[in-house]
Amino acid sequence: MSSHCGTRKRRYRRGKKFRGGIHGTVLLMGLPNVGKSAIFSRFTGLDVMVSNYFGTTVEFYEGPMRLGEKNYLLKDAPGIYNLEEPSDDAERVAAKMLDEEPDAVVFVLDALNFESSLHLLLQVLEKNIPTVVALNRSDLMRPRGIAIDHGLLQRRLGVNVLPTVALRGNSLDVVKYALENAIGTKTEYDVPGPNKRWNLVEQLTSDAFRREPKKERSDKHGFLVKPWPGIPIALAVLALVFSFVIGFGMGLRQFVLLPFFRGFLFVHIENAVEALFTSEVLKNILIGEDYGFLIKGIEWPFALVLPYVISFYAAMSLLEDVGYLPRLAVLLDGLFKKVGLNGSSIIPLLLGYGCGIPAIMATRSLPSKKQRLSVATMVCFAVPCVAQTGVFIALVAAQSIPAFLVIFAISILALVIIGVILDKVNKQQAPPTLFELPELLWPKPKLLWKKISFRIRHYLKDGAVPMVIAVAFVAVFYELGALQALGRAAAPLVSGWLHLPEEAATSLVLGIVRRELTLVVLEPMGLSTVQFFTASLVALFYVPCIAMIATLAKEFSIRTAVVILVLTTVTALFLGGLFAQMAALITA
Amino acid sequence: MTTIANRETKHESNTTDSLGTLLKGEEGIIHAVPEMGLLASLGLRRGKKVRLVSKTPAHGPLVLSVDERSVAIDRTLAERIIVRR
Numbered sequence: 001m002s003s004h005c006g007t008r009k010r011r012y013r014r015g016k017k018f019r020g021g022i023h024g025t026v027l028l029m030g031l032p033n034v035g036k037s038a039i040f041s042r043f044t045g046l047d048v049m050v051s052n053y054f055g056t057t058v059e060f061y062e063g064p065m066r067l068g069e070k071n072y073l074l075k076d077a078p079g080i081y082n083l084e085e086p087s088d089d090a091e092r093v094a095a096k097m098l099d100e101e102p103d104a105v106v107f108v109l110d111a112l113n114f115e116s117s118l119h120l121l122l123q124v125l126e127k128n129i130p131t132v133v134a135l136n137r138s139d140l141m142r143p144r145g146i147a148i149d150h151g152l153l154q155r156r157l158g159v160n161v162l163p164t165v166a167l168r169g170n171s172l173d174v175v176k177y178a179l180e181n182a183i184g185t186k187t188e189y190d191v192p193g194p195n196k197r198w199n200l201v202e203q204l205t206s207d208a209f210r211r212e213p214k215k216e217r218s219d220k221h222g223f224l225v226k227p228w229p230g231i232p233i234a235l236a237v238l239a240l241v242f243s244f245v246i247g248f249g250m251g252l253r254q255f256v257l258l259p260f261f262r263g264f265l266f267v268h269i270e271n272a273v274e275a276l277f278t279s280e281v282l283k284n285i286l287i288g289e290d291y292g293f294l295i296k297g298i299e300w301p302f303a304l305v306l307p308y309v310i311s312f313y314a315a316m317s318l319l320e321d322v323g324y325l326p327r328l329a330v331l332l333d334g335l336f337k338k339v340g341l342n343g344s345s346i347i348p349l350l351l352g353y354g355c356g357i358p359a360i361m362a363t364r365s366l367p368s369k370k371q372r373l374s375v376a377t378m379v380c381f382a383v384p385c386v387a388q389t390g391v392f393i394a395l396v397a398a399q400s401i402p403a404f405l406v407i408f409a410i411s412i413l414a415l416v417i418i419g420v421i422l423d424k425v426n427k428q429q430a431p432p433t434l435f436e437l438p439e440l441l442w443p444k445p446k447l448l449w450k451k452i453s454f455r456i457r458h459y460l461k462d463g464a465v466p467m468v469i470a471v472a473f474v475a476v477f478y479e480l481g482a483l484q485a486l487g488r489a490a491a492p493l494v495s496g497w498l499h500l501p502e503e504a505a506t507s508l509v510l511g512i513v514r515r516e517l518t519l520v521v522l523e524p525m526g527l528s529t530v531q532f533f534t535a536s537l538v539a540l541f542y543v544p545c546i547a548m549i550a551t552l553a554k555e556f557s558i559r560t561a562v563v564i565l566v567l568t569t570v571t572a573l574f575l576g577g578l579f580a581q582m583a584a585l586i587t588a
Numbered sequence: 589m590t591t592i593a594n595r596e597t598k599h600e601s602n603t604t605d606s607l608g609t610l611l612k613g614e615e616g617i618i619h620a621v622p623e624m625g626l627l628a629s630l631g632l633r634r635g636k637k638v639r640l641v642s643k644t645p646a647h648g649p650l651v652l653s654v655d656e657r658s659v660a661i662d663r664t665l666a667e668r669i670i671v672r673r
Contacts, residue, residue, distance in 0.1 A: 081629035113657060116629045144656070198628065222641040222658070225651045226612075230642070330660045334648025343648070432662030433649045436630055 023070040026179065027097055029124060030108030031117055032079030033323075033438040035136045035166035037061075038447065039108060040076040042169045043176070058089045058364065060097075067180045072103065081116060083123040084194065088367075098127055104183045105131040106175065109161070111141050111148060112439070114209050118201045121157075125189040130182040131159050134175050138163035145212030152208040158190050167444050221440050224327045234331055237324065245311045245386075246393055252307035253394070261303045269294050285475045290524040297471035300520055301464035306456075308390035309463070312354050313455040321443040321451070325350070326435070333433050339419040342367060342430045345375045349415070352383035354455075355463070356515075356548040359383070360555055367431050373560070374422040376552065380544040380564050381571070382414035387463065387516035388539065395519055396536050403533045411540055462547070463514075470513045474506065474521065493573070498534055499580040501525050507535070508542070515545045530583045538576035543568050607661075607669040608650070610640040616671030631655045632669065 028043075030036045044063030058078050065074040077097050078090035086092040098105070107124055110117045125131060135150050150161040160178045164171050192200055224230050273287045273294065286294045319325055325347055333343030345366060352359035359379045363372040384392065397404035477483050486509065487494065487502035494505045504522060511518030518539040527535065543565060544552070553561035604619050618636045621627055631654040632638070641658065642651040649660045 082625040085625065087625070115655070116631065119629060198633070222651065222653070225644060225658075225660075226642040227645045231645065326660075330644055330649055330651060332648075333660070334644055334646030337648070338646070432665045434626060434630070434661050434665060435659070437651070437658040437660060 021071065022064060022073050024103035024183070025073045025075060025100075026065065026067075026183075027075050027077055027102040027105045027129075028108065029077045029094065029098070029105055029120075030079060030136075031081060031110055031113055031120060032436070034079065034108050034110035034113065034117070036076060036079060036108050038166035039106070039134060039136070039164070039172065039175075040074065041447075041450070042166065042172050043074055058093045059361075060093065065176075067176055067183070075102070081120060083120065089364075098124065098129070102129060104179055105129050106179065107131055107133045108166075109133050109135045111135055111137045111146060111163075112144065114146075114148065115201050115205055118204060119197060122191050122197050122200060125157060125159060125191045126193075128187050128189060130185055130187050131189075132175055132178045132182055133159055133161040134164045134166070134172075135161055136164050136166050139165040139168070139170070147210040149208040149210075153204065156190070156204060156208075158187075167447065221327075224324075224440075225330050225437070230327075230331055234328055237319075237328075241315045241319065244315050245308065245389075248311035248314070249308035249390065250393065252310065253303060257303040257307060261299055265298070266295055269298075281479055285479050288475065288479070291471060291475040291478050291521070293472045293475040297468045297475070300471060300516075301467040304394055304520070305387040305390045305467070305516060306459070306464070308386045308393070309354075309459045310452075310456060312386040312389075313452050316350065316354060317448055317451045317455070318443055321441070321448055323438045323440045326437050330433075330437065337430050339374075339423040340426070340428060340430050341371050341374060341419065341423075342433055344435075345371060348375050349378060349383060352379035352385070353389065354386050355459075356380065356383070356385055356544055357462075357551050360548065360551045363555075368428065370422075370426045370428045371430065373556065374419065374426075376556070377422060377564060378415050378418050380548060380552070381418055381541055381568055382411045384411060384540060385515055387467075387514065388519070391516045391519045391539075392536060395523055396532055399532050400529045403529060403536070407533075407536050407540060410537070414541070466547075467514055467517070470510060470517060474510065478506075497573070497577040497580070498538065499584060500527070500531055500535060504535065508538075511539065511542050511545075513546055515539070515542070515548075518542055530580070530587075534576050534580045534583070537579055538572045541568055541572035541575060543572070604670050604672050606667045607638070607640075607652075607671050608663055608667040610638075610671065610673075612640055612643065614673070615639045616673050618669060619672045620670040622665075622668050627665075627669075630659045631657055632659065632661075638671065 028036055028040055040061060040063070043065045044061075060078055061076040062073055064071045066072075075097060077094040080091045080094045082091060083095050083098065086095050105124055107121050108117075109121055121133065133153075135148060138148075140146075141148060150163060153159075154161045160182065162171060162174050162178060164175060166172065224233060270287050273283060277283055277286070284292070286292055288295075290296075326344075329343035329346050331343070332346050336343050336345055348359045348362040348366070351362050356379050360376045363375045366372050366375060392404055392407060396407065474483070483503060483506045487505040490505035490508070491502050494500050494508070495502050498504070500522075503525060507518045507521045510521055519535060522532070522535055543549070549561050549565055552564060607616065607618075610616055616638055618632060618634055618638060621632055621634060627633075632652075636654055639653045640650060641653050644651065644660075647663065649662050650666050652659045652661060652666075
């Protein structure tokens, strides 16, 4: 894989900050959930890239790290338990990264998972690559009554062992200094072969590891995974998240963003445009009532969708950081197994309520092809993204709150139905569940903020910009009469079958670009509640946006993407029309 | 694929049983475990003390406490682990 590294090195060499180029690579290894990412983000700057090895689905981060006068490429290997006989992609990738002979390894030894960490460390040391051990979470040792003689480990294994607290950045400079000195040295660690590994682990543990009799039971958070009170708590957490996302987003929109945009910014934009241009056509395109580019092109992405993006990712990042999601996965595992899925499928599904693209990518961590495909299909069909939800709330809930709740109930029902159908198509059972529940942790505000702001920036770049461009197109085509012509062409479908105004054909075209546009362009048309409900139903099941289709094609195959595209479109138009026709019958 | 290790050492048959038979809150010492790398790495090794924390609903996984760690394990897998009460 030298070519892979080569391209990366070249890319960084071109960057302004790394004039000196990249001198080599350092690998960061350890068990899952031991603070590797925290160390990684302390060691590298903002110039971080997500990469994956060709043919695998596991992503890892890499970024430049400064050691003394030189820059090294720090690669964050996926967290694993075992290097030998790799059983999944994460282990294969980590083993491969180590086989590429990095210049050094930073091994994160978890103070709380001492034995398993040590077992993995021995496997790493067998490769005789210069290694520095960061004994992480050393701050939690004393409260847990744990004492580790890191000097003894250092003497026995002949490797530098340094206590650290990655979440606070404590003593990480010491690790860097040790790394700098270790690189280039010839090392031969005193470690036994595979057969004696657990023996040495147990011996070292009995010599270097002390734990006082516990003051409190270790499973003090066990109640979260018991049917009682775990299930009511899970429901309460989800309800709380749901109401926070909606409430906070609404508040932000109503009291902060709308007053700013409508009361201040748009007034100035309108005055400026009136003063600068005389052409009515141009004025209509820029500040027209319906699709004025400078008005709707700003209001929709930034005042309508952005507030929900912020509130959703704040809630989701908090749940992730606290470590609640794996507990939710355990509670739901039994139910998901009924349709051949693992409980961990809940994580990509929840992510889908933010954006479908990270959700489809997150299916990579699921254990089988069937599960990946099932969950991705569920997300494409019936999980509205946060932008769509924002529009549902702003437009549908504003007209009728019951209609909004019914739409959400339908989406959940659809998830169940899709799960059952896909399980009938492919009867493959889910593999047995076996994973560790990470410790529940208080969120660290700084890291939390970093995560949230990263996701908001991502939305601004990949979500808001295409939306602004799409609105620009609509503004121009509307003014030129192209949309009206399209509407007449699609009239049998749009007004005949769906009972929507002819112009609504626009929404079906734009919905392909971005999911929320299906509904948002209907805003100026003054629809009745029945029409809004029909449109919402269509919008819910309608085509996943172009970017999601592209992601499906990349992650699965073009065929899969096309099949999902056709099925979602047909389902959306069929169900929407069915409702419209039934409503017409009842009201007639 | 995997076999239960140390089956021949299984004596005191009245006190050894599968992990799946533990009651909620009950403790046991692991006596025999299928040879799976991940089980060992999660702390499920011979001689370790485990406590059953929870049996999740809808025949879901068991949650165990081993060495201060919580591990979720499928019931089918738990049935293949032998513990001594």
